[in-house]
Amino acid sequence: MKNLTSWAIIGLTLIFLIGPFIIIIFAGASAGESLAFPPDGLSLRWYLKVFTIESFRQSFVLSMGLAIFGTLAALLLGIPAAYALNRYELPGAETIRTVVASPIIVPGIIVGLALLRYMVIPLDVTVTVALFMAHTALVLPYAVRVVSSSLNNLRSDMEEAAVLLGCTRLQAFTKVVLPNIRGGVLAAFILGFVTSFNQVPVSLFLSGPGVRTLPIDMLAYMEITYDPSVAALSALLAFMSLAIVFIAERLLGFSRYV
Amino acid sequence: MSEKYVSLRNLTLSYGKTVAVPNLNLDVVEGELIALLGPSGCGKTTTMRAIAGLLTPTSGTIVIDGRDVTRVAANKRGIGLVFQSYALFPHLSAFENVAFGLRLQKMPETEIRQRTEAGIATVGLAGFEKRKPAEMSGGQQQRLALARSLVMEPKVLLLDEPLSNLDARLRLEMRTELQRVQKKTGVTMVFVTHDQSEALALADRIVLMKDGKIEQLGTPHQLYAEPATAFAAEFMGFENIFRVQGENLVSDFGQLPLGFKATSPMLAWRPSGVQVGQGPLSGRVSASSFAGGHREYVIDTALGQIKADAPIETLEVPLGENIAFDLPKSNARQLSA
Structure with a gap:
């Protein structure tokens, strides 16, 4: 009986977690004209149509670019920050940690509004630049945290050993530290990529005419056209995320770092 | 062979405002194996890190092989350091770990290969290159x-607690190994340890340190047989140390008559130097344990506890009984303070 109850709980939890995903896959595979579940018959036409919608193609490229370059920029800032926070006794290190983490603590709506009101408008930056800066800031906390935890596992005397063997501090970092936190850096990249790619509230404020990230574009599309293509696209994106995480897990045991 | 191969002159080392080592002077002879011995916080590791260049002295100079290296960066000093944690590079194979420093020197590949393989063979790890x-x-x-x-081929090889992470059997093996490697390569070795038996067994000379100062410097035999101070004596296993006042031995607890005239302010006996079973003094046995070749007694006396090792042939005195003993002049070590 007890066994049965626990299985029931596990089953319900799984349905709760995976259910929406399955609904989306089938809603997108509908043969009908409007978004519905269960679908009116099955066909792949909406999955194919997604690729022909010009605005989706543009916003996909933008989202990809933001996710890749925003995350790279965050790593470029985040790795040295994590290193400094780990290796040196900095005055106010706790404050720095909190400030760095704030973009994920403060609700995205507020971050978006603040960036729009106090940075984008007064500085008059282009929409793309604004989005790039916002995504970098949003990914930074993950970069610092994940890289920090792998730096924690790396003893600092290894760098001293490298220095005594002839390395400069910089060489010690590139030849000894970086190779040993490679897993953490890759994990941070993937986490950052997914976070940036799926980001809605901040992008909502910063998107401008003709420049929209994919999730925002999908929201806009749905307001006008209520066909299953959005469902099909969602399913495709979910598969893409799954594939990335699956490959990462296989290559480097991703779950160890998160 | 230089008598002052490594020379520390008026060396002061500090962490922030805390002075760990004030005004240290020490000469290391070329090719010797010297131990910096002392309890934690005595400045031995700090001194070693300063020689390596990982810590910049507040004042004073470090001269190695005739060259003032006080302001020379750690990576340009030509000094090796074997860390207590070994600090091996986990992402590299054994071969690449050893080749690491040679590669930085942009040596030809054949020479790197040859020297690395020779190095690995020297320490008996041939066959483990790919691990x-x-x-x-x-x-x-x-x-x-x-x-x-x-x-x-460092000018000086520093070793931080080289045997402390090994179990008893490996410790013995590694001790012999270190001596063998030192003989073979002739490299000057400075090692840091808190374990006096390690220092006694391994070193040509021992620098006993306390509070950043040299307490005593000498050969293992000198330190073991003739510790100069109470601190040194305690470190070398003189467990019974008392002050002398006129005709009496004095401790914080009380006093006992001394059977002879002493000229030093303190006297010390090893447990093995206390005569048990007969003598003018007596005390109560508060602990007794069999230790193979001898029996270890703890005797409660007017001076407090006295530790004494009795030969196994002597009659065993049960716990709580009185035992006669003597603190003989012949086994007493005179201490300055």
Whole structure:
């Protein structure tokens, strides 16, 4: 009986977690004209149509670019920050940690509004630049945290050993530290990529005419056209995320770092 | 052979405002194996890090092989350090760990290969070249760390608590190994330890340190037989140390008559130097344990506890009974303070 109850709980939890995903896959595979579940018959036409919608193609490229370059920029800032926070006794290190983490603590709506009101408008930056800066800031906390935890596992005397063997501090970092936190850096990249790619509230404020990230574009599309293509696209994106995480897990045991 | 191969002159080392080592002077002879011995916080590790260049002295100079290296960066000093944790590079194979420093010197590949293989062979790790450090035992990791430093042909090889992470059997093996490698390469070795038996067994000379100062410097035999101070005596196993006042021995607890005239302010006896079973003094046995070749007694006396090792042939005195003993002049070590 007890066994049965626990299985029931596990089953319900799984349905709760995976259910929406399955609904989306089938809603997108509908043969009908409007978004519905269960679908009116099955066909792949909406999955194919997604690729022909010009605005989706543009916003996909933008989202990809933001996710890749925003995350790279965050790593470029985040790795040295994590290193400094780990290796040196900095005055106010706790404050720095909190400030760095704030973009994920403060609700995205507020971050978006603040960036729009106090940075984008007064500085008059282009929409793309604004989005790039916002995504970098949003990914930074993950970069610092994940890289920090792998730096924690790396003893600092290894760098001293490298220095005594002839390395400069910089060489010690590139030849000894970086190779040993490679897993953490890759994990941070993937986490950052997914976070940036799926980001809605901040992008909502910063998107401008003709420049929209994919999730925002999908929201806009749905307001006008209520066909299953959005469902099909969602399913495709979910598969893409799954594939990335699956490959990462296989290559480097991703779950160890998160 | 230089008598002052490594020369520390008026060296003051501090962490922030805390002075760890004030005004240290020390000469290391070329090719010797010298131990910096002392309890934690005595400045031995700090001194070692300063020689390595990992810590910049507040004042004073460090001269190695005739060259003032006080302001020379750690990576340009030509000094090897075997870390207590070994600090091997986990992402590299044993071979690449040893070749690491040679590669930085942009040596031709054939020479790197040859020197690395020779280095690995020196420490008895031939055949383990492809292993990662994590796939090696503690003893093997230590040998690898040793080889990694040795292939650089350092002027001085520093070792931080080289035997402390090994179990008893490996410790003995590594001790012999270190002596063998030192004989073979002739490298000057400075090692840091808190374990006096390690220092006694391994070193040509011992620098006993306390509060950043040299308490006593000498050969293992000198330190063992003739400790000069109470601190040195305690470190060398003189467990019974008392002050002298006129005709009496005095402690914080009380006093006992001394059977002879003493000229030093303090006297010390090893447990093995206390005569048990007969003598003018007596006390109550508060602990007694069999230790193979002898029996270890703890005797409660007017001076407090006295530790005494009795030969196994002497009659055993049960707990709580009185036992006669003597603190003989012949076994007493005179201490300055």
